[in-house]
Amino acid sequence: MKKLIILGCGGFVGSHLIDRLLASGEYHIEGWDISFDKIAQHRENPNLSFHQRYINADTTFEEIEPYIADAEAVISLAAICTPAQYVSSPVKTIHSNFIDAYALIDLCAKHKSWLMHTSTCEVYGRTLSSYVPTDDYDDPDLYEQREDETPLIMGPSKNHRWSYATAKQLFERYIFAHNSENGLPFTIIRPYNWFGPRMDFIPGRDGEGVPRVLACFMTALLDGKPMQLVDGGDAYRTITYIDDAIDALQKMLEGPKNSRDQVFNIGNRGGEVTMKGLAHLMRELAAEITGKESFLSHPIEDITGNKFYGEGYEDCDRRVPDISKAESLLGWRAKTNLRETLRITMADYFERYGRD
Ligand code: UGA
Numbered sequence: 001m002k003k004l005i006i007l008g009c010g011g012f013v014g015s016h017l018i019d020r021l022l023a024s025g026e027y028h029i030e031g032w033d034i035s036f037d038k039i040a041q042h043r044e045n046p047n048l049s050f051h052q053r054y055i056n057a058d059t060t061f062e063e064i065e066p067y068i069a070d071a072e073a074v075i076s077l078a079a080i081c082t083p084a085q086y087v088s089s090p091v092k093t094i095h096s097n098f099i100d101a102y103a104l105i106d107l108c109a110k111h112k113s114w115l116m117h118t119s120t121c122e123v124y125g126r127t128l129s130s131y132v133p134t135d136d137y138d139d140p141d142l143y144e145q146r147e148d149e150t151p152l153i154m155g156p157s158k159n160h161r162w163s164y165a166t167a168k169q170l171f172e173r174y175i176f177a178h179n180s181e182n183g184l185p186f187t188i189i190r191p192y193n194w195f196g197p198r199m200d201f202i203p204g205r206d207g208e209g210v211p212r213v214l215a216c217f218m219t220a221l222l223d224g225k226p227m228q229l230v231d232g233g234d235a236y237r238t239i240t241y242i243d244d245a246i247d248a249l250q251k252m253l254e255g256p257k258n259s260r261d262q263v264f265n266i267g268n269r270g271g272e273v274t275m276k277g278l279a280h281l282m283r284e285l286a287a288e289i290t291g292k293e294s295f296l297s298h299p300i301e302d303i304t305g306n307k308f309y310g311e312g313y314e315d316c317d318r319r320v321p322d323i324s325k326a327e328s329l330l331g332w333r334a335k336t337n338l339r340e341t342l343r344i345t346m347a348d349y350f351e352r353y354g355r356d
Contacts, residue, residue, distance in 0.1 A: 030064075102171065118191060226301040
């Protein structure tokens with residue numbers, strides 16, 4: 001049985017990864033998280049040892065170290081990753097994504113243990129396209145994101161939106177530094193808006209604050225309030241189904257020769273949509289899933305980023321992954337289209353939270 005360590009095993013991605021890995025029967029997992037609600041179904045599984053802790057350099061890593069030396073891989077998924085918090089709690093965001101976490105890299109380097117780290121597509125920041133005349137916006141060379149070539153373009157330090165992306169970027173750079181100085185084996189994964197059941201929360205029901213866009217729009221649909229389009233809803237995202245993303249992680253784990261010491265974009269190029277387009281599609285699917293035609297005319301309103309998130313909000317304009325590395329080294333590409341991804345995800349929300 002192969003031994004794995006998963007930090008952040010109780011979150012959205014961790015819960016899906018654990019479902020998959022435990023079903024294979026090949027792994028024993030030592031998992032750390034503050035909550036196990038999303039993996040409660042595995043509580044009695046002898047192949048999962050759950051450590052309920054806040055992951056913090058001062059305390060947790062001493063406890064993790066004895067497991068690191070003989071682990072097949074250390075998978076790090078724990079992070080604050082909701083833009084509302086980057087703006088309202090930038091100190092906490094930088095702690096969670098770098099200060100509280102970098103000791104893990106030191107430990108993996110010390111034991112030469114394979115660190116699989118989920119970073120973010122947000123490290124690319126804005127595209128080169130957003131700085132050229134509009135006519136050139138659709139030149140792929142100016143917006144497609146290539147792991148080992150594309151520059152990482154952040155806004156000014158006073159705009160806290162980038163607190164998260166820069167902390168994530170430094171984490172990646174620290175991994176590369178340990179790789180070249182101390183031979184740390186690593187894989188860095190850059191997720192592109194992975195969507196699926198159990199993602200985020202509905203404010204006031206099973207969480208507090210402002211979640212990511214899917215849960216914001218679902219809250220509006222469930223509570224009969226307007227869906228809000230930030231800064232016109234013109235920003236693009238490429239939406240990727242969680243099961244497809246888990247396929248990629250599994251291929252990396254099973255093929256270390258091809259996945260070690262690489263950075264991979266894991267995103268669905270075909271799932272590109274503006275936030276305005278997403279709101280319209282979600283209204284249509286809400287009507288389809290529930291049979292209630294009233295959803296087709298559910299109100300949509302505009303709001304500025306500074307009003308919605310607070311001063312210091314900026315946005316990534318577009319994120320289109322070049323996935324040729326994932327295709328050639330892992331034999332991976334997303335299989336599930338945008339409509340199907342949303343249909344499955346929204347059906348889960350309607351089932352879990354109901355209406356009325
Ligand atoms: C976040 C994280 O910062 C990324 O690291 C992560 O990779 C990504 O989520 C993800 O889910 O993979 P972002 O896509 O900006 O990035 O987060 P969302 O809150 O989902 O926002 C997406 C877009 O929707 C933004 O343009 C935002 O302004 C807009 N939005 C959000 C609305 O128009 N209305 C809302 O109610 C909420």
